[in-house]
Amino acid sequence: MRDDGDRRALSTPLLAAGIVGVTVAVVALDVFAATDVRLPPLLIFLPAIVAALGTVRQTAAASAWVVLVVAGTLAYLGESLDDNLLATGFTAVFGVMAVLGCRYRVRREEEVRRLRSAAAALQRQIVRPLPLRTGDVVVDGLYQPVEEDAMVGGDMYEVADSPYGTRVLIADVQGKGLPAIGTALAVLGAFREAAYREETLTGVVDAMESAVARQNAFATRTGDHERMVTALVLDIGQALGVEAVNCGHIAPYVIHDGDAYQAELDEPDVPLGLAGLAAGPRRGTRFSFPEGATLLLCTDGVTEARDRGGAFYPLEERLRGWALAPPPADLAETLDADLRHFTGAAPRDDVAILTVSRASSRGARGGVIC
Structure with a gap:
């Protein structure tokens, strides 16, 4: 069986390029802006976007990527251990939720697709082949x-x-x-x-x-x-x-x-x-x-x-x-x-x-x- 909704999934190379591009932009802005507000936690929304458009595997990969980026960036910027663990934990929880949401979406789409295919097959059986x-x-x-x-x-x-x-x-x-x-x-x-x-x-x-x-x-x-x-x-x-x-x-x-x-x-x-x-x-x-x-x-x-x-x-x-x-x-x-x-x-x-x-x-x- 093909992976969860591969037929309509985004191209993995294109998706990876988009995620990396957004990540680089956010991290670079945070590093060079030198403000007290940390921007990497905003990447927490990336897995949710992927969950709406991609496969479960793509969503899991995006979630893992964002967790690593948030943890690494905050450590590099010298944030306290407690703040780093808190931000990383929230990012991981939202990543898991995104994966579960994507899995539910894909199953629903597959169920609808099967119903459509069954109805279309029934419809084809009504008439004789030409x-x-x-x-x-x-x-x-x-x-x-x-x-x-x-x-x-x-x-x-x-x-x-x-x-x-x-x-x-x-x-x-x-x-x-x-x-x-x-x-x-x-x-x-x-x-x-x-x-x-x-x-x-x-x-x-x-x-x-x-x-x-x-x-x-x-x-x-x-x-x-x-x-x-x-x-x-x-x-x-x-x-x-x-x-x-x-x-x-x-x-x-x-x-x-x-x-x-x-x-x-x-x-x-x-x-x-x-x-x-x-x-x-x-x-x-x-x-x-x-x-x-x-x-x-x-x-x-x-x-x-x-x-x-x-x-x-x-x-x-x-x-x-x-x-x-x-x-x-x-x-x-x-x-x-x-x-x-x-x-x-x-x-x-x-x-x-x-x-x-x-x-x-x-x-x-x-x-x-x-």
């Missing part, structure tokens, strides 16, 4: 839950090779943490069953709405918050048109013939869980998906990403630039790398990106859906 292939399409992309956030979110996707065509789902649950993952499981379970049972795409979405309603009713009884789910469900067959039901999600992008544009869908319906607020039942919309085209679906971890100046990521502009030449085979990975470069940091929200192309336009790949 690529996925049906008789109609190949679905590729990437899915990255954020482990460094306070809690992971509820992004999800699924592909079903139903008797009525290929049904594709991408969705995002409101909120974060295990309750959001629970709602995601309910939505996925409803989709996986209804996609094969329901002849109409709106019937599939109605089944998902019922699942969210039941989940929210249970949450209310247990004192949790109700949640809504934005979702985009597609029905893709051999015909060049695609049916879509958009429940408050990001509309798909079509990349074809040197251009990229967002599919023209009707006004989005309300998210799942809010059907009671809708003016009427949900309806499907058709848009063109020509041979050789690629659809790109994503969650708001892409569209709501910002750079350091607060500007949103220009997704459509980037897609148009990539469409001028043959789009990269690894479009999702290219997009993810560009997104990280744009923000200058790792994503702060879960990111799900799906690319959908017709099976006839690409070679056979793994991940066959039964």
Whole structure:
């Protein structure tokens, strides 16, 4: 096992240089100022600073260093033995407290990290690995839950090779943490069953709405918050048109013939869980998906990403630039790398990106859906 929080610890050489620099400055000021006030005891706060930022070993080393410096400097300056012992004793006690405090901090951080990793691992198990292939399409992309956030979110996707065509789902649950993952499981379970049972795409979405309603009713009884789910469900067959039901999600992008544009869908319906607020039942919309085209679906971890100046990521502009030449085979990975470069940091929200192309336009790949 790695030492207590080494992943986030300060560089030891950099930390040592800082401690020595501060020590030299304080001791030199005390020696050359020739005042009655002794300054070396002020170094007692150095271990506390290290405890907040470094490892237990670094804190213990800083504490031992400060004790030696205080004792040696006061002896060199000719302080009485009692004063020297008193100052050194207090310095040692504060050093021990700093080490104990650092140990507690590191254990807490490790516990939180393990919980985040476990939740992220659970979240990864909800969805199947990409690529996925049906008789109609190949679905590729990437899915990255954020482990460094306070809690992971509820992004999800699924592909079903139903008797009525290929049904594709991408969705995002409101909120974060295990309750959001629970709602995601309910939505996925409803989709996986209804996609094969329901002849109409709106019937599939109605089944998902019922699942969210039941989940929210249970949450209310247990004192949790109700949640809504934005979702985009597609029905893709051999015909060049695609049916879509958009429940408050990001509309798909079509990349074809040197251009990229967002599919023209009707006004989005309300998210799942809010059907009671809708003016009427949900309806499907058709848009063109020509041979050789690629659809790109994503969650708001892409569209709501910002750079350091607060500007949103220009997704459509980037897609148009990539469409001028043959789009990269690894479009999702290219997009993810560009997104990280744009923000200058790792994503702060879960990111799900799906690319959908017709099976006839690409070679056979793994991940066959039964």
